Amino acid sequence: MIYLDNNATTKIDDKVLEAMMPYLTTEYANPSSMYNFSKKASNVLKDARGVIKDFINAKDEKEIIFTSCGSESANTAIKGVLNYNKSKKHIITSKVEHPCVLNLYQTLEKQGYKVDYIGVNSNGDLDLEQLENAINSDTVLVSIMWANNETGVIFPIQKISEIIKSKNPETKFFVDAVQVAGKIPMDVQEMGIDLLGISGHKFHAPKGVGALYINSKTLITPLIVGGHQERGKRAGTENVPYIAGMAKAAELAMDGLKYETTEVKRLRDKLETTILKRIYNARLNTGVTNRVPNTTNIGFEYVEGELILLHLSDLGICASSGSACTSGSLEPSHVLRAMNVPFTAIHGSIRFSLSRFTTEKEIDYVCDKLPEIIEKITAISPYQDELDALKKLK
Amino acid sequence: MWDYSEKVMDHYRNPRNVGKIDDADAIGIAGSLACGDQLKIYLKIKDNIVTDAKFQTFGCGSAVASSSILTEMIIGKSLDEVRKITNKDIADQLGGLPPEKMHCSVMGYEALEDALKGYGDDYQDLDDLREPEKAEKIVCTCFNVTENLIWDAIKQNGLKTVEEVTNYTKAGGACGKCKGLIQDIINTYYAKEKTENQLSPTQRILKINNIIETQISPELQKDGGDINLMDIDGNKVYVKLHGKCSSCKNATLTIKRFVEQTLRTALDENIEVIEV
Numbered sequence: 001m002i003y004l005d006n007n008a009t010t011k012i013d014d015k016v017l018e019a020m021m022p023y024l025t026t027e028y029a030n031p032s033s034m035y036n037f038s039k040k041a042s043n044v045l046k047d048a049r050g051v052i053k054d055f056i057n058a059k060d061e062k063e064i065i066f067t068s069c070g071s072e073s074a075n076t077a078i079k080g081v082l083n084y085n086k087s088k089k090h091i092i093t094s095k096v097e098h099p100c101v102l103n104l105y106q107t108l109e110k111q112g113y114k115v116d117y118i119g120v121n122s123n124g125d126l127d128l129e130q131l132e133n134a135i136n137s138d139t140v141l142v143s144i145m146w147a148n149n150e151t152g153v154i155f156p157i158q159k160i161s162e163i164i165k166s167k168n169p170e171t172k173f174f175v176d177a178v179q180v181a182g183k184i185p186m187d188v189q190e191m192g193i194d195l196l197g198i199s200g201h202k203f204h205a206p207k208g209v210g211a212l213y214i215n216s217k218t219l220i221t222p223l224i225v226g227g228h229q230e231r232g233k234r235a236g237t238e239n240v241p242y243i244a245g246m247a248k249a250a251e252l253a254m255d256g257l258k259y260e261t262t263e264v265k266r267l268r269d270k271l272e273t274t275i276l277k278r279i280y281n282a283r284l285n286t287g288v289t290n291r292v293p294n295t296t297n298i299g300f301e302y303v304e305g306e307l308i309l310l311h312l313s314d315l316g317i318c319a320s321s322g323s324a325c326t327s328g329s330l331e332p333s334h335v336l337r338a339m340n341v342p343f344t345a346i347h348g349s350i351r352f353s354l355s356r357f358t359t360e361k362e363i364d365y366v367c368d369k370l371p372e373i374i375e376k377i378t379a380i381s382p383y384q385d386e387l388d389a390l391k392k393l394k
Numbered sequence: 395m396w397d398y399s400e401k402v403m404d405h406y407r408n409p410r411n412v413g414k415i416d417d418a419d420a421i422g423i424a425g426s427l428a429c430g431d432q433l434k435i436y437l438k439i440k441d442n443i444v445t446d447a448k449f450q451t452f453g454c455g456s457a458v459a460s461s462s463i464l465t466e467m468i469i470g471k472s473l474d475e476v477r478k479i480t481n482k483d484i485a486d487q488l489g490g491l492p493p494e495k496m497h498c499s500v501m502g503y504e505a506l507e508d509a510l511k512g513y514g515d516d517y518q519d520l521d522d523l524r525e526p527e528k529a530e531k532i533v534c535t536c537f538n539v540t541e542n543l544i545w546d547a548i549k550q551n552g553l554k555t556v557e558e559v560t561n562y563t564k565a566g567g568a569c570g571k572c573k574g575l576i577q578d579i580i581n582t583y584y585a586k587e588k589t590e591n592q593l594s595p596t597q598r599i600l601k602i603n604n605i606i607e608t609q610i611s612p613e614l615q616k617d618g619g620d621i622n623l624m625d626i627d628g629n630k631v632y633v634k635l636h637g638k639c640s641s642c643k644n645a646t647l648t649i650k651r652f653v654e655q656t657l658r659t660a661l662d663e664n665i666e667v668i669e670v
Contacts, residue, residue, distance in 0.1 A: 304431065306454035310406060323430065323454070330537070330560070330567030332430065347430045347452075380412050380458060382434040382450035383427070 001316045002362045006202075007149050007179060007295060007353035008320060012245070013204040019248035020206070023241035031238055032229065041240045048247035052211050055250040056177070056196060057187040065212050065230040066243050070178040071100040072223070073197030073212040074143075076234065077174045078104060080220025081141050081195065082113070085172075088140035094118045094126060094155075095338040096148050101176055102334070105143075118144075123287030124153035124339050128163065135167040145176040146196075147183070150322055150335040150351055151286045152295025154184070161192030172218055178202055182253035183260050183292040194218045200242065204355070205249035209242035256356050264354050265293035267363050271352060272296040274367040279374050280394045281387060285341050285349055294354040297322070297336075299345030300374055301390060302383040308350055311373040317366055322349040344386070398455060399489035405459035410466055413448045422509025424501045429537050429564070431457045431498070433505045435464070439513070444468045444476055449505075456491050456498040463487050464502040473513060479506060480550040481562070496562040500547055507546075533575050536568035541579060548583045556580070598661075599626055605660050606633070610653055614639055621653065629664045631657065645669065 003011065022040070029038035031045050049061040058064060067073045078101070082091075093105055095117045105115045116134040119127050126144070135142070142164050147154045157175055164171050174195040177186060182203030188196055195218060200209040214220060214233070226235030275282050281301040300308060305323030312319055322333030323346075331337075332346045341349065352366075378387060415436035425432040431453030438446035447465040451458050464484055468476045481503040485491045491499055531541045547553060547562040556576045560566045566573045593601065603623050614621050619639025625632040633653065635645055642648065646669070654667040 302427070302452060304453050304457070307406065307458060310403075310455045314407065330430075330564050343428045347427075380409060380450055381452050382423075382432055383452060384414075384450070 001318065002366060003318050004352040004354060004358065004362075004366065005318045005320050006355040006358075007152075007351065009201045009207065010204045010355055011357060012206050013249060013252055015252060016205055016245045016248045020241040020245040023244050027240075031240060032227075044240060044244045044247075045238055048243045051247040051250050052198075052213075055181070055186065055254060056198070056213055057189055058213055058215070059189060060216060062231065063213055063215055065214065065233045066238060066246075067197075067210040067212050067234060068208055068239070069210045070098075070176070070197055070199030070202070073199070073210045074098075074101050074174070074176055075104060076212055076220070076223040077195040077197055077214070078108075078141065078143060079223055080214075080233075081172045081174065081218070082108070083221035084219050085140045088138050090114050090116070090136060090138040091141045091143065092116045092118060092131065092134050092139060093143045094120065094145065096120055096124070096150075096335040097143070097145055098149055098176060098178070099334075101143060101145070114138075120153075120338050122339050122341075123290075124148060124151045124285075124335075125287065125290065126155050126160070128156070128159065131160065132163050132167060135164060135171060137168060139168055139171045141172050141174060143174040143176070145178075146180040146186075147292045148335060149179045150333055151297045151339075152179070152291040152353070153286055154180070154290045154292060157191045157193065165192065179295075180292060182249075182256070183294055185257060188213055188215070195220075200246035200249060203249050203253045205246040206242055209239055209246045211246065259356055261293050264356060264358065267358055267360060268294055268296055268352075268354050270360075271354075271363050271366060272298070275370060278367070278371045280391050281374070281378060283345055285336060285339070285345065295351065296353075297349060297351045299336075299341060300348035300350065300377075301342075301344045302381045302387055303348045303374065303377045305348050305350055307377050308348065308373060311377065312370075315369055315373075317369070320351050320353075322351065323347045396456070396492050396495065398459075398492070401463070401487075401489040402456055402459040402491065405462040405488070406455040409449075409451075409458050409462040411448045411462065411469070412450070414450060415446060415448050420509040420513060422505040422507065422511075424504035424508060425453070426538065427452065431501060433457065433461050433501050435461070435502075435505045435509055437468075437509055439473065442473045444471055444473070453498065453501070454495075456488075456495040457501060459488055460484050460491075460498045460502040461505075464506065468506070473510065476506070477510060479503065481547065482550050493558075493561045496551070497564045500543070500562050503546070503550075504543060533579070534563075534565035534568075534572045536572075537564040539563050539565035544576060544579050545583060548580060554580065601661065602626060602631060602657060605657060606653075609660070610656055613652070614648070624670050629662065629666055631665055631667045632670045633667060634670055 027040045029041045031038055031042035049064045052064045053061040091113055109115050118131045144155055144160055146157055161173050164173050172194045175193045177196050178199045181198040194215050196213040198211050201207040222233050224235045229235055229238055275298055283299050285297040285299045305321030309321050322336045336346050336349055415438055418436040419439040420437040422435045434450045436448045437444055447469050449461040449465055451461040481499040484502045485499040533539055533541050533544055544559055544563055544565055553559050556573050559576050566576050606623050611621050619637040622634045624634050639645055649667050649669050657665045
């Protein structure tokens with residue numbers, strides 16, 4: 001199998017599993033208990049908080065809380081800020097956020113909040129002018145993802161933070177960093193971020209664990225109320241083995257950042273340029289720069305994405321598509337629509353996302369097989385005249 | 395991951411009858427690039443028989459499989475047989491489709507219907523309860539779905555909810571603004587179905603005659619007999635048996651068990667068939 005869907009989830013690193021095992025077996029104590037047996041569990045929690053603090057360069061480990069996933073981090077941050085500042089009713093986000101955030105904003109609109117959705121251009125870059133103009137004295141929260149999950153396009157977080165603070169210093173800034181954790185360096189202090197969410201399973205930890213950074217100047221009303229865990233910001237007995245695993249994964253990710261930005265990027269670029277060279281009806285759906293190193297999103301014109309995925313899957317290759325047919329939602333990706341990807345290509349859009357486990361041999365295999373697949377599917381397309389015209393252009 | 399049947403997988407992996415017929419006698423198109431799937435079907439027709447069929451499809455695995463199996467289903471068949479094919483037949487032939495993918499089978503039906511539009515203009519579907527002026531109204535503007543198509547999907551598949559209509563036709567699957575209209579169509583359909591026995595007297599006679607000619611008579615002919623409609627008076631249907639049937643000692647049984655039952659199922663529980 002060749003796994004090129006690492007923006008969906010990743011393989012658990014063997015070292016991560018190893019780090020978790022004691023807490024899944026013998027060291028099962030509740031970290032809040034008062035006997036020696038719980039010491040190891042409470043220490044591993046403390047250490048993990050320190051590692052995550054370093055991972056995002058927070059000032060203090062008290063600013064980190066552990067959650068169950070990226071969606072919980074986002075929900076805690078967004079609802080937490082809104083419920084703490086109930087008098088203000090204006091929120092700004094982007095049109096291309098992850099559904100876990102977008103659907104939440106749509107719900108909040110029904111509850112009386114005014115939400116502005118900032119657009120992107122055809123490269124996938126955010127319209128900063130529109131953002132600046134949208135901020136007013138009632139704006140309680142700006143919520144922007146660091147990088148987009150479908151395109152890999154990175155947003156200029158530091159610049160956005162500067163714009164926000166210059167227009168309204170009281171406005172809080174939440175960053176969904178799920179797609180950058182482990183791919184590019186993160187520095188919440190330098191970037192001027194108030195709240196930031198990550199998810200373990202996107203960087204080789206297991207599913208079911210995430211973290212939320214809330215800087216010391218930002219107060220929230222907790223989402224999950226109960227015990228005093230996580231300084232009262234997130235009740236519930238800590239998921240010790242998974243948190244230990246995520247901390248190990250973060251350590252490995254920090255060590256591997258250079259590899260991501262050099263070797264993973266080199267393989268991504270090789271895959272991308274080869275596909276664009278060998279397949280005449282392929283187009284890059286994004287700009288070339290400002291992207292996380294592991295992601296490429298390519299549209300194959302006049303063919304449909306699910307069919308490409310099915311043929312890839314027959315060869316053991318895993319990727320994903322922005323096509324309507326893969327989701328059952330009947331509409332193609334909201335991200336690609338916001339970018340105005342032409343409808344000749346939007347239904348045939350494929351995302352390949354690599355990881356540090358991706359090998360050159362795997363990339364070469366995909367580069368070899370994909371042209372045959374696309375040719376086979378193109379041959380059944382009813383748009384032969386349009387395809388001929390496209391072929392002549394190239 | 396969709397739970398596709400072996401047959402669906404076989405057909406998208408190895409689609410049959412792909413391509414175009416340059417001197418086609420009929421061409422049908424359904425769907426569009428913007429909507430995410432399109433099917434073009436080409437037919438060669440000789441002496442009312444489909445002698446060849448080819449297709450080109452832009453769409454997902456189940457769209458290609460529906461198109462491919464449809465060509466297999468119609469080659470060698472008479473136009474009368476082909477006209478009876480519904481989206482359900484296509485899905486059944488494929489060993490079923492996931493509910494969210496039923497619209498692929500509807501696309502096959504739609505393209506076939508489009509191709510046959512110009513053929514046999516005297517053909518009249520007596521099961522058609524639509525009000526003609528409504529037929530081409532666009533209900534779902536996102537996916538360009540007509541009332542016509544929604545009506546057919548409800549009728550052929552017994553759809554009861556808006557969600558089912560969306561799965562089968564895509565209507566209501568994007569902005570969702572037409573969901574109220576779809577509900578109205580569902581309500582209208584079932585209200586009409588209930589009052590079907592209130593057809594106008596002429597429609598009713600035509601329909602009974604049509605059922606006798608297309609469903610009953612061919613069966614009796616197989617045994618060397620035949621049947622004629624003589625008169626209709628309210629729920630009483632007077633028929634005359636011919637050939638072997640007229641002398642058959644089981645004639646009464648034939649009349650009651652077969653003729654009357656067929657008419658009752660198709661039209662009205664209260665029909666009584668009387669031999670003259």
